[in-house]
Amino acid sequence: MKQRLLGFSAALPRDTRDTLFLLAVIAWVMLMQVQHIPWWCSALTTGVLLWRASLALRGKPLPGWPWRVGLLLVTVTATWFTHKTLLGRDAGVTLIVVLLALKTLELRARRDAFVVFFLGFFTLLTHFFYSQSLLTAAGILIALLGLLTAVVNAHMPVGRPPLLQMVGIAARMAALGAPIMFVAFMLFPRLSPLWGMPGDSTESRMGLSGNMRVGQLAELALDDRIALRVRFDGSPPPQRELYFRGPVLTSFDGVDWKPLQSAFPAYMELQADLKVSGDPVRYEVTLEPTMRPWLLMLEATTSAPDLPNYRPFMTPELQWLTRRPITELLRYRAESHTAFRHGPLLPSLALEDQTTLPPGFNPRTLALAQSMRKEFGTGPQSAPALIEATLARLRTGGYSYALDPGVYGRHTADEFWFDRKEGFCEHIASSFVILMRALDIPARIVTGYQGGELNVVDGYWVVRQRDAHAWAEVWLEGRGWVRVDPTGAVAPGRTGSVERLRTPQGAIATALGTIDPTLVQRMRDAWDAVNNGWNQWVLNYTQGRQLDLLRNLGFESPSWTDLAYVLIGVVVAVSLAGVAWTLWERQQHDPWLRTLARVRRRLAATGLTAAEHSTPRELARVASAHFGDNDFTRQLGAWLLRLEALRYAPRSGDTLESLQSELRQIAWPARATR
Template structure:
């Protein structure tokens, strides 16, 4: 029995070569469009992906079978279906998401009327425009790599459209497209570095808050635990000096005070402004200086190491601090931002003496957690009450967490109405927000002002680029209690349950995918090294490309010698570069014209000399044709024989396999010829 032979690469190329030129080019263009659309699948509705795939498969089938394209009724019908489905999905035909949905479907539908070169060019332009829409959702290095592949594919299709004669292989046209892209790369780099930066470049007003990730401005028990399933990067931090100990890496975020029994929210004080709590921040020791690269979080806050004494230096954004030491900006952060900050890990804040505004920090809703309230009464009987007993009561609660069999876990189950009661007496297990919320409720039941602070704690060092990487899974919740004479004091009850969570690199990690788990099992060190390298490359992309801001442009001018650069200086430099590039292009064109095919230039000289004698042989006449015309019209037989022999040798030099002549020798003989003085006979 004969086994089927595997088709080799050369046979596949031969199969491609047997296709008609139009069929091959159409299939290639459809493949490129499929790649462009596939990158948008995570951001478009499912029906849009399915409809686009069906249209592209339908168009490919019609091409392979040589069937006619569908009529206008089909196209109008599909367009109406698209408009109705877009309206049903997005409730509008305008805006980012609805616009991207429409442009993707229109790109596919345009292939159903791909009959002439004009239609092909429309498809090309729609494809390039669709490529740009990818940056509405992601500007990562992986997205840029995918767009580069699609760009080269579209350029190859454009080159194909400009080579209508013959059957040029795709390898050849792809090579031309790649060379064109490389020739345009220097211009792209100069424009990127000098063209005025618009911020945000890819933001669209009214995009909404869809797709948000990370910490929220409110907290429900169990919410932060969900972030452990998200391994994406939230912050990258580079310290100017030594890195503080792991236990001091608290990146402060939203402070939550109001509690309705189910959810924690920021404070909505009922006191007049002059009676509200003030920051009263004081600090000691040397500051820690660092630089933060924060991923977009679609919220108007920035994260700093506790506690920042000065406003972070953000390009184009002004930060301000609330009395709870949280830093805000005027608009949501929808793009990668980089800022410098300095913090003191030894600090004190808040009032030192009792204040009426502290009543907001001990309020509890009625009808929730009765057993916790009873437990608070027991602690009071054992350790006393009043401000002087607060340290002993706090230590008693922490000691119960240490010795009461409590467990730090990612999956504590679903909590009911009385979350603190279930934690303290029933489940005795939970994630950081279970522990912090139950601890703060107990403190308030003891009449000790307390609140929840959320943010990020810890992180890990990337050994490749030296940046401290803070991920979404490092999201954390801790408590602050108010003590007379000390102000607000950080108390992290999670450290009492699981000291390793705060004091080392140990984290609760979500289950990995099959590939990551297999690689980590076979060689954990290699898996970590590959991850560090990839994240370092992405960080370089973020620092040098995505975070190349207006300030970076002015810094570039400073490096070029401008003392106080302005936008006028930037415009002058850009104009100067454009002029220099234009002059260089003109010089190159002149040089290229002079360096044209020397054989053709020699033949053109013969044609011009014959024209001077009144002999017109045509612009594209071959040497043999010129010899025939000269023999017929020139009266000097000896010169005619000499010129004809020379022209035949020139032709042989071009087309014969092995010619004894050289072009230089033939050119020298041409210069030595004695041309007749008389005009050619009529």
Template sequence: MFSRLTSLPREARDTLFLLGVIAWTIAPQVGNLPLWCSAMAAGILLWRGWIAVRNQPLPSRWWLMVLLVLATAGTAFTYKTIMGRDAGVTFIVVLLALKTLEMRARRDAFVIFFLGFFTLLSNFFFSQSLLTAACMLVALLGLLTALVNAHMPVGRPPLMQAAKTAGWMALLGAPIMAVLFVLFPRIAPLWGLPGDAMSGRSGLSASMQVGTIASLALDDSIAMRVRFDGPPPLQPDLYFRGPVLSSFDGREWRPLRSNLPARYQLQPEVQVLGAPVKYQVTLAANNRPWLLVLDATPTKPEVVGYTPTMTPDLQWLSDRPIADLVRYSATSYPQFRHGPQRLAVGLQDYLDLPAGFNPRTKQLATDMRSSPALARADTPALVNAVMERLRTGGYEYTLEPGVYGTHTADEFWFDRKLGFCEHIASSFVLLMRALDVPARIVTGYQGGQVNSVDGFWTVRQSDAHAWAEVWVAGQGWVRVDPTSAVSPARTGSFTRLQAPQNVFTQALNTVSPGFAINLRAMWEAANNRWNQWVLNYSQAKQLDLLRNLGFETPSWEDLSYVLIAIIVAVSLLAAAWTLWERHRQDPWLRLLHQAAARLHQAGLAVTPNTPPRQMAALLQAQADTDNAGTAEVHRWLLQLEAWRYSAAPHATLGTLQREFRRLRWPERLSAS
């Protein structure tokens, strides 16, 4: 097969190579494109490859028009528009594939090259990971190779020769790219578009239906990375606070929308205890405004480009969705109190129960209150009683509890006794409310795992968690994690329920589990470095760089001055290198080329490589040698040859150079 490909005509070989590069450029986008677009692009590329191998004629323009209309209609039907990021990328991929069907001349190939470069860049609209960057670097070298090869129209140059030239071009451009990356003013988000904020991504939600967080446990992607300045908190204290859900309609939990006037609504009233924990968070883009921090963080997180505000329920929100990788610093206190210490009007919102739902749970609360042991029990005693029921009642923690019906709490407490963290937290809060205890659900992430390579703590989507808060007189809101009563390992160690693994992961873990863990740690550490030093290279880091260079209060103007100074310095170095190259060139050859240029300009049929004696003979044959100026040029050419080849030349090279400038070179020669 390989020998057959190498024996193909050059046009077919070059076409197949270009089609392969295009396929490689499009491949990472398949997960972001509609199925019809991927199928159409693949079909067109295969069709074009068959045409190249079989040396068949290209299809008529009618075929192209039909396919273009279908692509436009498909894009409009899928996205309800042909504008925007997703629709635009879909359309450009189809256009790139269609353009290969009318590649008749070099001009068409150049259009394909530049469409390919644009498609390459569009990959970063969806992912800026290290893997995506590596794939696009290969695609860039492939497109450059095809571009260089297109500028070699004669013969059959090997593709390796074009690839070497492309590699040198990339290497020569790398310093310029590095300088522009470091100093060119950053506009954040670099790869975000206004419409991106409307598209959801995997992660926590602003609402919770029983069973939704379990789906996140199947997602092993990274939600954030954390680096602690000192010793990290204990595993049971690693609660990263997200949306607080207090309103339940029988099916879905949502944030509280209180009808009380602002003066009666609850305030955070945070009181911190113990030593603080300082850390930095690198938060993955989630298109949500939440800044996830440890409980509790009374001071504003330091995040460049965003304005954080704290809600009354202790959650930090940014002024706009997190559409790009964000890094921020925070100071938290694992030991804290918050909320009112005494009964307040706003607490009644946390006692609401929807009518007509979970009657058996309400009856359970009535029975518990009727028992002598709990008739006059305070909130801590009621919490302990419910937690003891969870510990001893045969309840299980699972990713596959089945589909719950209308009365979710009733089914959990009396029928299934199976659930993930949100089943348990929801049922616990509903029972506590039925017991006349204000309670609410807090969602976020719990736990994490330290990377042994770089020391960062990795928090994954599979660490998504839901727990409860109950109000206790004299203490305020108190965290209660009912999942810990059912499965203590979930919050007390690194144990997690594992999602089903693919065949490759299962085989790797079977052969060498330790190797798989170390390989993953190294890859995630490399990705983290990429995130910290490349994706998270912000305006603040640029200004910090100028500050280290001696600027007291750096600004964008200073950044521009430094960039201009570097450009001027590089230009001067290039000019000096050019002069050095000219000086290093053989001065005799340079003098010969100058003489040939003067004679060629006068009409003499000479080239830069014509020997001086031959120039003199041609000059004598076609010019009037009686002319004193022509005779001097004739004599000078013979002396030039003598300096090069004679053992004892009569004139020095310096003398010849000075005479060259004084000679009267003929302006126009006529045949004798």
């Protein structure tokens, strides 16, 4: 196959080969944007590129301006109808992708080619609007190498240089530019929020939502994306204690659970009144972008993490929020206590919000609550017994933990307690809280993430979207709010390490699992560790870490202006060093001059000494006069004239590397003869 492709490429004219290579690079650039552009944009650009390739292969003329103008009008109209605007990120990327494809239809001169090159480089940058992952960076690196190869190829209009040679030159250019890129990455000031570009869409990338409908979290069990990574200082808490607190849902309208919408004055709202005990758990969180102002931390955290740009604060419900949505990868340190108490110890009027239920819903659950009150009594003193009786019912009543229990109707709690007897965590938590409120016990739902997996490769705990969880909090007199996870009563393994619902595996993963059950997990851990390293050292290289670098260099109180000064100093020093090296290299280490000096040394070894300033033509004349007219002098003379022509009048086919190879094949005489 390789030989056939090489033969096909060799049979094509130079212009056709170069055009097809450039079209292939552009196709790769556009392929990376397929999931972010409309379907018609992908179809239109694919058709244009195939059309242009067909014209190049058949040697047909390019279409006239009416075709290009017509396609441009179609593009603008379709973009307007799709995005309802011609501005913004999504509409702009759509237009850029189509314009890049349309520009190939007027690819006639080198000037047009350079416009396509630079438009291709600009299109590459748009990929970072949507993703900055390691795979995206790898794909962009491949496209960058392809565009650089096309640029190098365009600067060699004579002859037919091999594409592999152009790839090598482009790779060397990229390697030479890598140190400059590294210095700019380390020292270029990151001025938030100017550094980075948040997306136009306000849709959350996080699985959690600001409200909860029964059945909503079950969809996340199929989502294997990473929500956050955690690295503990020392031994981590048991997995059953890893509760990462998110939105707290109190108001219930019979269908949706929402944050507290109190009918009481603000001065009657419940206060956090957080009391902790025991040794703190110290850890570092790397939170994926969520487009939500939620900081996920272990229950319970008393002090805010150091995030000046986000100014975090804690609500009375122990949820940590930021002043603006989290639109970038965020890393912060936190300190939590798994042993804590919060909320009022005595009954309060504001607790009425935690006992209200909408009328007309779940009549059988209300009847169950009446029978339980008759059996165990009423009042605050009977609350622990009622809670324990409910948990016992979950353990022994034939209830099960299921990913897909079916669609629930109007009376979700009735269906769970009496009909289906199976559900996901939010089915169980919602039904539990409804029953608690029917028993006049203040209760609410807490959403977040529970558990996670330890990556043995890098030591991070990985919490995925499928670890999204819902549990309950009940208020007990003298104890405040107490966490109760009814899912643990139905399926103890859900909050431990024994059994957790798994995402259905694909065909490849299933096949690998049949060969070695741990192979897929090891491969996955290795890939997660690589991605985590990319996140920690590249995406999360913030201004704070830049300033830490300056402190290590001796700056006492560094600022972003110091970063700019250091960067300018490095750029000036490197530029001066590059100029000095270039001048010295041209004078002392010119490859062409080194080759000519090698010829003089070989002639000196045969007994002929020539002046150092001798030109190739003079060396040919002196050698012919010294050795006479023979095969050696004719071969050497022709070679020297070609070397001279390479310097002053290049022609196709000759390169310095090829001439150096021919020089090694010349048979030199052992001694001077006439």
